[in-house]
Amino acid sequence: xxxxxxxxxxxxxxxxxxxxxxxxxxxxxxxxxxxxxxxxxxxxxxxxxxxxxxxxxxxxxxxxxxxxxxxxxxxxxxxxxxxxxxxxxxxxxxxxxxxxxxxxxxxxxxxxxxxxxxxxxxxxxxxxxxxxxxxxxxxxxxxxxxxxxxxxxxxxxxxxxxxxxxxxxxxxxxxxxxxxxxxxxxxxxxxxxxxxxxxxxxxxxxxxxxxxxxxxxxxxxxxxxxxxxxxxxxxxxxxxxxxxxxxxxxxxxxxxxxxxxxxxxxxxxxxxxxxxxxxxxxxxxxxxxxxx
Amino acid sequence: xxxxxxxxxxxxxxxxxxxxxxxxxxxxxxxxxxxxxxxxxxxxxxxxxxxxxxxxxxxxxxxxxxxxxxxxxxxxxxxxxxxxxxxxxxxxxxxxxxxxxxxxxxxxxxxxxxxxxxxxxxxxxxxxxxxxxxxxxxxxxxxxxxxxxxxxxxxxxxxxxxxxxx
Ligand SMILES: Cc1cc2nc3c(=O)[nH]c(=O)nc-3n(C[C@H](O)[C@H](O)[C@H](O)COP(=O)(O)OP(=O)(O)OC[C@H]3O[C@@H](n4cnc5c(N)ncnc54)[C@H](O)[C@@H]3O)c2cc1C
Ligand code: FES
Ligand code: FES
Numbered sequence: 362x363x364x365x366x367x368x369x370x371x372x373x374x375x376x377x378x379x380x381x382x383x384x385x386x387x388x389x390x391x392x393x394x395x396x397x398x399x400x401x402x403x404x405x406x407x408x409x410x411x412x413x414x415x416x417x418x419x420x421x422x423x424x425x426x427x428x429x430x431x432x433x434x435x436x437x438x439x440x441x442x443x444x445x446x447x448x449x450x451x452x453x454x455x456x457x458x459x460x461x462x463x464x465x466x467x468x469x470x471x472x473x474x475x476x477x478x479x480x481x482x483x484x485x486x487x488x489x490x491x492x493x494x495x496x497x498x499x500x501x502x503x504x505x506x507x508x509x510x511x512x513x514x515x516x517x518x519x520x521x522x523x524x525x526x527x528x529x530x531x532x533x534x535x536x537x538x539x540x541x542x543x544x545x546x547x548x549x550x551x552x553x554x555x556x557x558x559x560x561x562x563x564x565x566x567x568x569x570x571x572x573x574x575x576x577x578x579x580x581x582x583x584x585x586x587x588x589x590x591x592x593x594x595x596x597x598x599x600x601x602x603x604x605x606x607x608x609x610x611x612x613x614x615x616x617x618x619x620x621x622x623x624x625x626x627x628x629x630x631x632x633x634x635x636x637x638x639x640x641x642x643x644x645x646x647x648x649x650x651x652x653x
Numbered sequence: 654x655x656x657x658x659x660x661x662x663x664x665x666x667x668x669x670x671x672x673x674x675x676x677x678x679x680x681x682x683x684x685x686x687x688x689x690x691x692x693x694x695x696x697x698x699x700x701x702x703x704x705x706x707x708x709x710x711x712x713x714x715x716x717x718x719x720x721x722x723x724x725x726x727x728x729x730x731x732x733x734x735x736x737x738x739x740x741x742x743x744x745x746x747x748x749x750x751x752x753x754x755x756x757x758x759x760x761x762x763x764x765x766x767x768x769x770x771x772x773x774x775x776x777x778x779x780x781x782x783x784x785x786x787x788x789x790x791x792x793x794x795x796x797x798x799x800x801x802x803x804x805x806x807x808x809x810x811x812x813x814x815x816x817x818x819x
Binding site for chain 2 (some may be wrong): 362363364365366367368369371391394395398399401402403411413415416447470471472473474476477557558559
């Protein structure tokens with residue numbers, strides 16, 4: 362249970378970090394280490410070099426930016442690569458802008474892990490059993506990445522390639538994630554079943570609905586731990602049987618913790634429940650008017 | 654490297670419990686191992702080495718962190734507190750340590766260092782937890798012996814002792 366040898370670099374600037382990654386095919390980024398270090402210790406990963414980004418400046422922010430900015434993105438929460446899950450969870454501003462962040466983050470591991478693990482790292486790690494990749498996908502957020510070749514924005518729909526595989530190139534560093542704010546008349550909800558609170562979900566479900574005049578105009582549901590990549594299903598036309606619509610697109614698999622049939626059962630039970638919560642949330646926020 | 658097979662060593666200055674430890678370690682040395690083997694602070698225990706059990710929990714800048722999931726080389730800028738650093742300056746037990754003694758909060762004691770550090774930080778955040786909050790505070794740590802009842806009692810007792818101290 363010890364890592365294999367690797368070279369180690371702790372650069373003080375982003376440029377230095379990007380140059381190091383570009384120069385070493387086998388190099389990997391180290392952020393919070395809450396997923397990477399176990400993989401090293403179990404020798405499931407053996408990079409030739411780790412580029413530790415923890416000393417880079419200006420990446421620890423959790424900020425809410427108003428809409429109408431020149432980059433085309435609307436209002437939403439911007440999370441820097443060094444913001445820990447705990448920092449995001451503690452940001453009242455972020456929670457007010459997009460409540461689904463805190464709803465989902467409270468299910469991400471235990472507080473001790475959240476003190477170190479980064480939200481951006483979790484997105485790049487692209488675990489379909491992790492909450493935040495699905496949340497980014499459901500909200501149609503994006504990730505900004507940098508390399509020696511320049512910067513680009515990867516929309517959530519193009520970020521997740523396969524099990525534990527994102528579409529970042531080996532020399533790219535994710536510098537910031539963007540989660541759109543909750544729009545007027547919109548509501549969100551999240552629930553998951555885990556063997557113990559804080560463990561990875563057997564099944565997790567989030568819903569995002571839009572309403573107008575109390576009527577649901579759009580409804581989407583996202584799933585954790587039921588497929589190889591985060592999946593979002595549009596159930597706008599299936600409000601009377603959202604679980605049926607979801608299961609038509611999902612293929613739950615067996616693992617040592619749950620059978621495929623049990624996962625399908627959890628999808629059946631949780632989907633209508635979470636959707637109802639989100640609709641309730643939308644109506645509540647509309648009648649109360651969103652404060653702050 | 655000139656000698657095949659020789660691994661580069663890094664000079665690392667660790668700030669632990671108010672003292673400075675200059676150690677020479679390979680980049681792959683886990684912080685838990687550096688504390689135990691290089692600093693001689695064997696209070697930090699190692700169970701699973703993949704972040705699940707919590708036995709290795711230490712405080713990094715006051716927050717509980719798994720020392721088996723940090724590299725010693727990346728701890729250079731951090732202020733580290735291990736279980737050895739929890740005792741009061743005069744050597745007497747801290748409220749959390751005293752509470753574990755009062756309430757039989759341990760049996761074999763293997764998990765105890767991780768519980769003591771986690772609860773110390775937890776009570777700093779929330780000095781007056783309900784029983785449910787006390788359970789939540791320790792939910793990320795595993796104990797094979799106690800059934801947790803007396804650990805929950807210890808959290809509540811430590812909160813009492815903490816208040817009495819002021
Ligand atoms: C016991 C335990 C339980 C957990 N339970 C959950 C859970 O229930 N739900 C959940 O979602 N997660 C869980 N996690 C994982 C945790 O959320 C991690 O924080 C997260 O997966 C990775 O973030 P990190 O910053 O630690 O990344 P690291 O471990 O440092 O890196 C993970 C991967 O992402 C890459 N990477 C990281 N940051 C960047 C970047 N900025 N640019 C480019 N590449 C990058 C690394 O190279 C590596 O491949 C758990 C972890 C543990 C140890
Ligand atoms: S040894 Fe670190 S969490 Fe188990
Ligand atoms: S007292 Fe034995 S493991 Fe907790």
